[in-house]
Amino acid sequence: MSAVLQDQKAHGVLMEVRDLTKYFPITGGLFSRVVGQVKAVDGVSFDLRRGETLGLVGESGCGKTTTGRAVLRLIEPTSGTIKFEGQDITKLSKREMRALRREMQIIFQDPFGSLNPRMSVGQIIEEPLVIHRVGNRKEREARVRQLLEVVGLASYHVRRYPHEFSGGQRQRIGIARAIALNPKIIVADEPVSALDVSIQSQILNLMEDLQHEFGLTYLFIAHGLNVIRHISDRVGVMYLGAMVEIASSEEIYHKPLHPYTEALFSAIPIPNPDIKRERIILQGDVPSPVNPPSGCRFHTRCPIAQEKCKVDRPILKESGPDHWVACHYR
Amino acid sequence: MPERVLDVRNLSTHFFTEDGVVKSVDQVSFYINSEETLGIVGESGCGKSVTSLSIMQLIPSPPGKIVGGEILFRGENLLTKSSEEMRKIRGNDIAMIFQEPMTSLNPVYTIGDQIAEAVVLHQKVNKKEAWKRAVDMLREVGIPSPEKRVREYPHQMSGGMRQRVMIAMAMSCNPQLLIADEPTTALDVTIQAQILDLMRKLKREFHTSIMLITHDLGVVAEMADRVAVMYAGKIVEESSTGDLFREPLHPYTQGLLDSIPRLDQPAAEKLHVIEGTVPNPLNLPKGCTFAPRCPKVMDICREKTPMLTEVSEGRKVSCWLHVDPQKQPSGKEAAS
Numbered sequence: 001m002s003a004v005l006q007d008q009k010a011h012g013v014l015m016e017v018r019d020l021t022k023y024f025p026i027t028g029g030l031f032s033r034v035v036g037q038v039k040a041v042d043g044v045s046f047d048l049r050r051g052e053t054l055g056l057v058g059e060s061g062c063g064k065t066t067t068g069r070a071v072l073r074l075i076e077p078t079s080g081t082i083k084f085e086g087q088d089i090t091k092l093s094k095r096e097m098r099a100l101r102r103e104m105q106i107i108f109q110d111p112f113g114s115l116n117p118r119m120s121v122g123q124i125i126e127e128p129l130v131i132h133r134v135g136n137r138k139e140r141e142a143r144v145r146q147l148l149e150v151v152g153l154a155s156y157h158v159r160r161y162p163h164e165f166s167g168g169q170r171q172r173i174g175i176a177r178a179i180a181l182n183p184k185i186i187v188a189d190e191p192v193s194a195l196d197v198s199i200q201s202q203i204l205n206l207m208e209d210l211q212h213e214f215g216l217t218y219l220f221i222a223h224g225l226n227v228i229r230h231i232s233d234r235v236g237v238m239y240l241g242a243m244v245e246i247a248s249s250e251e252i253y254h255k256p257l258h259p260y261t262e263a264l265f266s267a268i269p270i271p272n273p274d275i276k277r278e279r280i281i282l283q284g285d286v287p288s289p290v291n292p293p294s295g296c297r298f299h300t301r302c303p304i305a306q307e308k309c310k311v312d313r314p315i316l317k318e319s320g321p322d323h324w325v326a327c328h329y330r
Numbered sequence: 331m332p333e334r335v336l337d338v339r340n341l342s343t344h345f346f347t348e349d350g351v352v353k354s355v356d357q358v359s360f361y362i363n364s365e366e367t368l369g370i371v372g373e374s375g376c377g378k379s380v381t382s383l384s385i386m387q388l389i390p391s392p393p394g395k396i397v398g399g400e401i402l403f404r405g406e407n408l409l410t411k412s413s414e415e416m417r418k419i420r421g422n423d424i425a426m427i428f429q430e431p432m433t434s435l436n437p438v439y440t441i442g443d444q445i446a447e448a449v450v451l452h453q454k455v456n457k458k459e460a461w462k463r464a465v466d467m468l469r470e471v472g473i474p475s476p477e478k479r480v481r482e483y484p485h486q487m488s489g490g491m492r493q494r495v496m497i498a499m500a501m502s503c504n505p506q507l508l509i510a511d512e513p514t515t516a517l518d519v520t521i522q523a524q525i526l527d528l529m530r531k532l533k534r535e536f537h538t539s540i541m542l543i544t545h546d547l548g549v550v551a552e553m554a555d556r557v558a559v560m561y562a563g564k565i566v567e568e569s570s571t572g573d574l575f576r577e578p579l580h581p582y583t584q585g586l587l588d589s590i591p592r593l594d595q596p597a598a599e600k601l602h603v604i605e606g607t608v609p610n611p612l613n614l615p616k617g618c619t620f621a622p623r624c625p626k627v628m629d630i631c632r633e634k635t636p637m638l639t640e641v642s643e644g645r646k647v648s649c650w651l652h653v654d655p656q657k658q659p660s661g662k663e664a665a666s
Contacts, residue, residue, distance in 0.1 A: 267522065268548060271547035279523065
């Protein structure tokens with residue numbers, strides 16, 4: 001880690017998320033009455049430290065994507081606070097929020113769906129600059145060319161359209177668009193999941209280079225644990241709308257505390273046939289977030305669950321230095 | 331010598347498109363022994379799925395066509411079978427499971443109907459027995475209260491359950507060969523672990539050979555006895571799983587293994603990168619198709635295509651670093 005980054009980390013917390021909740025209503029019947037709620041995110045708290053990469057990991061439906069969008073208010077949170085540089089952004093008006101979005105950008109998973117097929121690459125990357133009225137046309141054009149080179153494309157690509165590019169190249173375009181305004185935070189929502197392994201490593205390296213160069217802070221959402229461990233300084237593990245464990249990436253890999261984290265890591269097939277591991281195979285499926293289990297959400301599948309787990313919902317507590325876990329028995 | 335269930339020789343499947351001919355599978359040869367799992371790995375577009383669809387003869391035609399080679403299943407060439415005969419083999423002797431269980435199940439029939447249909451079609455049993463067989467199979471694949479679930483529709487089940495149903499259906503006629511095309515790619519890791527565990531169990535019980543197609547090197551390391559690595563329509567390396575992961579020979583295999591973040595090794599500062607991208611299938615480079623991206627490229631690589639050659643017991647590779655150009659039969663290559 002570079003000295004610059006170390007220094008930035010000393011500056012502490014860039015974004016502080018507390019008790020973030022997002023319920024999606026389920027409507028039904030003749031008058032579309034609300035008949036239930038999907039508790040996508042249910043009381044999630046974490047800090048995003050300046051210059052770090054915080055990985056959010058979990059299986060489908062755990063709420064990691066909703067969390068990523070809610071902290072940018074691309075989805076309005078149901079409750080909770082999100083402090084960005086000390087200011088609670090959940091209280092801001094739409095207009096104030098729009099101005100603040102310069103500081104927070106997002107990269108999406110699907111490099112096919114997230115680029116407008118009718119816009120040229122130049123227009124796509126220039127758009128955020130236009131919206132935020134940055135520079136005149138000439139300056140913007142120069143910036144676009146510069147950005148293309150920064151992400152490893154050529155400046156002559158500026159007039160081409162998204163369909164002319166491969167998946168990896170499109171993801172580079174998405175990254176160029178995200179860093180165009182020199183944001184402080186980038187939420188990367190499964191940025192490499194749709195890519196082949198040989199392309200995946202190119203994009204991961206690019207994202208690391210950009211982080212060092214521009215002092216970016218990443219909230220990196222992925223379900224691939226090997227990717228998460230590689231890129232993250234710290235990792236948060238989510239299960240059914242709740243954060244169950246958060247610690248440094250080496251710590252969480254070598255010393256997972258939550259039984260879910262343990263099972264998750266042990267379930268990943270490792271490309272080394274000589275390693276024989278103890279595998280914890282969880283029984284059953286993830287319960288529905290419409291009607292999550294009482295108490296600890298994981299108790300229905302947990303190998304060490306006790307009576308207490310069925311009634312008492314554990315809160316995230318620090319059980320080692322900077323290692324937080326939500327479990328009664330760990 | 332173990333019995334060869336499947337022996338594919340010089341299989342070529344091409345797609346004739348408006349823009350030109352795509353050689354999706356180009357002179358591919360491999361075999362699967364009885365009760366063996368062969369892993370086929372490669373990135374998107376390398377031809378691994380087209381290979382499996384060719385075996386089943388499910389290639390959409392036009393534009394696709396099997397233009398050459400033999401597919402010997404228990405010694406008989408499937409390419410000379412009539413479509414009537416193929417129908418009898420498909421689902422009965424060779425079964426297939428796909429990546430997306432939702433699109434492979436019919437949403438308007440109960441899962442019991444769908445499994446029983448396959449059984450009635452291929453085995454000499456009446457409907458009642460077939461239904462009983464469906465219940466048994468669901469129990470076999472670990473679906474709780476199968477007597478009840480057998481009457482449910484696909485949408486009432488989770489992704490992992492649906493994949494179990496697909497497996498139950500595939501195994502219901504006790505096939506000799508199961509082709510599994512990315513069977514766990516759409517599933518979460520904890521569910522993937524359950525399904526892989528189930529496949530291992532069924533293989534033991536039913537003595538089935540498995541052709542496992544995947545892009546996940548971890549899944550291959552865990553499941554396969556032997557591995558074939560594909561790149562741009564060709565097999566570039568084939569060996570036992572242990573040898574391949576311990577000492578990959580082809581630069582592409584090496585690059586692939588180096589570029590994945592490894593959980594079994596200390597975190598690296600920087601990931602290895604295979605430069606460039608997969609070549610355009612309409613315009614493949616001359617010589618070795620991997621040459622433009624290869625860190626160890628030599629002059630000969632850009633001129634002559636290396637053939638898959640046995641370099642030691644059970645190890646085959648198509649790379650000029652390991653194959654002596656003098657010994658390579660050149661006439662055939664020059665022609666192709």
